[in-house]
Amino acid sequence: IIGITVSKSENFSQWYQEVVLKAEMIEYYTEISGFFIMRPATMHIWNTIRKWFQERIEAMGVEETSFPMFLSQKSLEKEKDHVEGFAPELAWVTKAGDKDLEVPVAVRPTSEAVMYPYYSKWIRSHRDLPFRLNQWNSVVRWEAKQTTPFLRAREFLWQEGHTAHLTEQQAGEEVLQILELYAGIYEQLLAVPVVRGRKTEAEKFAGGYYTTTVEGYIPSNGRGIQGATSHCLGQNFSKMFDITVEDPNEKGKHIHVWQNSWGLSTRVIGVMVMIHGDDKGLVLPPRIAKIQSILIPVGLTAKMSAEEKEKHLKHLDELFYTLKKAGIRVEVDLREGYTPAWKFNDWELKGVPLRLEFGPKDAAKDVVSYARRDTGEKGTIPIAELTAKVPELLETIQQDMYNKADAAYRAHRVKITNWDEVVPALDAKNVVIIPHCLVPECEDKVKELTTGRSDDAADGPEGQKAPSMGMKSLCIPFEQPEGLVKGETKCLNPECTRLAEQWCMFGRSY
Numbered sequence: 001i002i003g004i005t006v007s008k009s010e011n012f013s014q015w016y017q018e019v020v021l022k023a024e025m026i027e028y029y030t031e032i033s034g035f036f037i038m039r040p041a042t043m044h045i046w047n048t049i050r051k052w053f054q055e056r057i058e059a060m061g062v063e064e065t066s067f068p069m070f071l072s073q074k075s076l077e078k079e080k081d082h083v084e085g086f087a088p089e090l091a092w093v094t095k096a097g098d099k100d101l102e103v104p105v106a107v108r109p110t111s112e113a114v115m116y117p118y119y120s121k122w123i124r125s126h127r128d129l130p131f132r133l134n135q136w137n138s139v140v141r142w143e144a145k146q147t148t149p150f151l152r153a154r155e156f157l158w159q160e161g162h163t164a165h166l167t168e169q170q171a172g173e174e175v176l177q178i179l180e181l182y183a184g185i186y187e188q189l190l191a192v193p194v195v196r197g198r199k200t201e202a203e204k205f206a207g208g209y210y211t212t213t214v215e216g217y218i219p220s221n222g223r224g225i226q227g228a229t230s231h232c233l234g235q236n237f238s239k240m241f242d243i244t245v246e247d248p249n250e251k252g253k254h255i256h257v258w259q260n261s262w263g264l265s266t267r268v269i270g271v272m273v274m275i276h277g278d279d280k281g282l283v284l285p286p287r288i289a290k291i292q293s294i295l296i297p298v299g300l301t302a303k304m305s306a307e308e309k310e311k312h313l314k315h316l317d318e319l320f321y322t323l324k325k326a327g328i329r330v331e332v333d334l335r336e337g338y339t340p341a342w343k344f345n346d347w348e349l350k351g352v353p354l355r356l357e358f359g360p361k362d363a364a365k366d367v368v369s370y371a372r373r374d375t376g377e378k379g380t381i382p383i384a385e386l387t388a389k390v391p392e393l394l395e396t397i398q399q400d401m402y403n404k405a406d407a408a409y410r411a412h413r414v415k416i417t418n419w420d421e422v423v424p425a426l427d428a429k430n431v432v433i434i435p436h437c438l439v440p441e442c443e444d445k446v447k448e449l450t451t452g453r454s455d456d457a458a459d460g461p462e463g464q465k466a467p468s469m470g471m472k473s474l475c476i477p478f479e480q481p482e483g484l485v486k487g488e489t490k491c492l493n494p495e496c497t498r499l500a501e502q503w504c505m506f507g508r509s510y
């Protein structure tokens with residue numbers, strides 16, 4: 001088996017590419033760059049997320065829809081102000097067969113412009129509100145930047161929810177409800193901690209009113225990463241697309257509806273891989289692992305008689321069915337011609353959370369031996385206790401993986417009130433929480449001031465490493481630290497004379 005050839009701490013980006021490839025999650029679509037094939041190991045994770053989220057939004061009254069994947073120039077025109085920033089990412093269809101299309105159509109990069117002309121048609125009375133649709137689909141954004149599996153691709157799977165409400169307050173409630181579900185996907189399924197907060201004016205979705213976000217942290221390089229966003233669009237889009245209802249309190253008067261849109265994509269899988277993986281490969285949280293436990297026969301030496309071997313494998317089969325009946329996603333690896341050690345490496349590479357070994361010595365003691373993928377801890381479980389102990393052990397693994405990642409994130413989000421400590425903190429792989437005025441121009445300045453000058457960049461392969469990137473705002477955490485006195489505490493940017501508005505989390509980021 002050719003396992004992972006580089007160490008995660010040595011060459012993080014190559015480590016990542018190797019893991020997603022060799023764990024059979026992804027295949028590069030070499031015909032066209034920026035596109036990736038997602039394989040069964042990935043689709044199991046995505047479908048687990050989808051089931052979990054779908055069940056909960058249905059309980060909220062969100063219904064499913066499926067809109068066409070193309071949008072017209074005309075409907076794009078309606079939201080031109082904010083789309084122009086994105087125009088370079090639009091993919092266009094200009095021909096069908098050998099004929100040019102009269103009017104070229106764009107492949108959806110998101111579906112506001114596709115859907116909202118119909119929201120205008122369908123939403124007439126306040127009785128139609130709240131109006132809530134979600135669709136699971138893929139979108140295309142022709143990224144100019146370097147792509148990488150899950151984290152930045154030219155086509156990705158996501159869900160996009162689009163809702164309409166009578167009041168700002170009703171919209172605001174839903175924004176936070178959905179954000180909490182996003183946090184739940186990360187924390188309860190992927191064992192990944194996130195910080196909940198609001199995007200600054202500079203980082204929010206330009207077409208919206210405000211953006212709430214869950215922000216992740218990657219210990220390997222100390223960068224922040226946007227996990228998922230839930231936006232209140234205010235009345236911006238209902239004014240662009242004329243989505244109004246009759247005012248229930250005033251005949252003849254019309255109200256522009258208050259809208260939200262919210263999206264979570266397959267990027268979440270990349271975040272999970274980066275945080276939990278190690279030098280042996282993928283490490284999967286049990287709740288989303290396709291195979292939670294792999295059962296491997298050991299100690300079947302050539303000197304064993306055929307009937308002894310037969311008997312042992314029959315016993316193994318019983319254990320397999322016992323675990324399967326207990327609801328464990330368990331497989332048995334009976335492949336001939338491969339040593340147990342080879343099999344151990346293979347399943348470690350694929351991230352299976354719990355290995356169970358069963359040999360004649362185990363049988364003699366009526367136990368099964370186990371090895372945890374996350375900590376490597378080994379032990380034995382009495383066969384009589386298997387159906388209780390294995391689920392328990394899987395839950396312990398899930399919690400321990402979360403707690404470890406949470407401790408790392410907490411230890412690396414540092415509150416700073418002395419500007420000179422900022423760059424050293426970033427270089428020590430931290431994200432920082434600083435008092436900030438929240439003014440966009442000031443953010444640009446902060447980014448500039450924290451960008452490493454190439455002359456002092458450490459020697460890289462070409463003798464000169466790229467200057468370290470500056471820090472961007474990640475979010476204004478809902479959970480604000482103590483110590484900021486309104487009207488007194490200054491913005492931490494030494495070149496800014498404004499007062500600080502709130503504590504804001506900044507970091508180098510994806």
Ligand SMILES: O=C(C[C@H]1NCCC[C@H]1O)Cn1cnc2c(c1=O)CCCC2
Binds near residue numbers: 087159229231263
């Ligand atoms: O997509 C959104 C807003 C919203 N879309 C629906 C799901 C939630 C949320 O992401 C923002 N956005 C990001 N990226 C792009 C666009 C864009 O509108 C449009 C053009 C291409 C690139």
Ligand SMILES: [Mg+2]
Binds near residue numbers: 141
């Ligand atoms: Mg983008």
